[in-house]
Amino acid sequence: xxxxxxLSIGDFSRMTYLSVKTLRHYHDVGVLEPVEIDPSSGYRFYxxxxxxxxxxxxxxxxxxxxxxxxxxxxxxxxxxxxDATLVAHLQRMEQQLAQTQQTVASLRTLLQLPDEDxxxxxxxxxxxTEALAISEHVAAEDAVAWWMEAFGLLHRTVAGLKAxxxxxxxxxxxxxxxxxEAGEITVFLPLAPPVDGTLPARVQLMTVPAIHAxxxxxxxxxxxxxxxxxxxxxxxxxxxxGADGSIREYYLPTGDPDDLLAHTTEVCWPVKAG
Numbered sequence: 001x002x003x004x005x006x007l008s009i010g011d012f013s014r015m016t017y018l019s020v021k022t023l024r025h026y027h028d029v030g031v032l033e034p035v036e037i038d039p040s041s042g043y044r045f046y047x048x049x050x051x052x053x054x055x056x057x058x059x060x061x062x063x064x065x066x067x068x069x070x071x072x073x074x075x076x077x078x079x080x081x082x083d084a085t086l087v088a089h090l091q092r093m094e095q096q097l098a099q100t101q102q103t104v105a106s107l108r109t110l111l112q113l114p115d116e117d118x119x120x121x122x123x124x125x126x127x128x129t130e131a132l133a134i135s136e137h138v139a140a141e142d143a144v145a146w147w148m149e150a151f152g153l154l155h156r157t158v159a160g161l162k163a164x165x166x167x168x169x170x171x172x173x174x175x176x177x178x179x180x181e182a183g184e185i186t187v188f189l190p191l192a193p194p195v196d197g198t199l200p201a202r203v204q205l206m207t208v209p210a211i212h213a214x215x216x217x218x219x220x221x222x223x224x225x226x227x228x229x230x231x232x233x234x235x236x237x238x239x240x241x242g243a244d245g246s247i248r249e250y251y252l253p254t255g256d257p258d259d260l261l262a263h264t265t266e267v268c269w270p271v272k273a274g
Contacts, residue, residue: 006045017056031071032057050063102223118157119231126268128210129167131188132157134202140181144194147187148260153202154189155258161197166190166272168253172246211248225265232269245270
């Protein structure tokens with residue numbers, strides 16, 4: 001290759017808006033390699049045809065794409081592999097955008113003056129009930145995925161039993177789950193006895209205990225559930241009514257009971273009797 005067809009790393013940097021340091025790093029990790037390295041000086045040289053590739057790398061990185069995915073695209077054996085990696089990243093970005101928009105909306109709501117009467121709270125005695133249940137130690141960061149998977153298993157299990165639902169899905173969250181970002185969560189599906197059939201290893205029959213509770217309905221995005229918890233906790237604190245025990249959630253279906261996302265959440269905070 002004649003010298004006139006090669007670009008120094010400095011010229012290539014100016015043509016691509018990528019710093020020399022960044023180009024060296026991209027070479028080291030196999031994302032964008034120079035066409036030639038001078039064996040005596042170590043100088044890197046690039047081809048004019050690589051300018052477009054470098055500009056594509058810069059745009060992918062501007063989109064937050066991890067270098068491993070960029071490398072996959074740059075070395076893709078065919079357009080199908082390249083496009084699949086791009087589509088997967090764009091889908092992740094869309095999910096992140098939706099989460100960001102939800103968080104922004106929540107923050108705007110928090111900036112408004114609080115309405116002291118906005119949350120309707122009831123005192124209620126919730127009777128003990130028999131239920132199918134799964135109890136496992138769960139880290140907070142894994143809780144949503146675990147919740148979905150565990151309830152999916154409970155729903156499939158009850159479909160194969162001779163049993164009738166006696167109430168909405170529910171879950172118990174102990175104090176240590178909030179304090180330590182991990183703890184034993186119990187999800188349960190109330191059933192009217194008798195229950196006839198074989199249960200999977202993870203599923204057990206249990207009696208969900210009775211509870212005196214302050215109850216509030218959360219009808220909004222999951223990301224705002226902490227606001228309901230905060231307002232309900234303040235309501236209990238103002239009345240010095242708090243009692244030991246797990247916070248309980250019930251998931252009241254708004255459509256198909258087997259659709260885990262179609263529900264409103266009833267938050268039940270344990271309180272003293274009376």
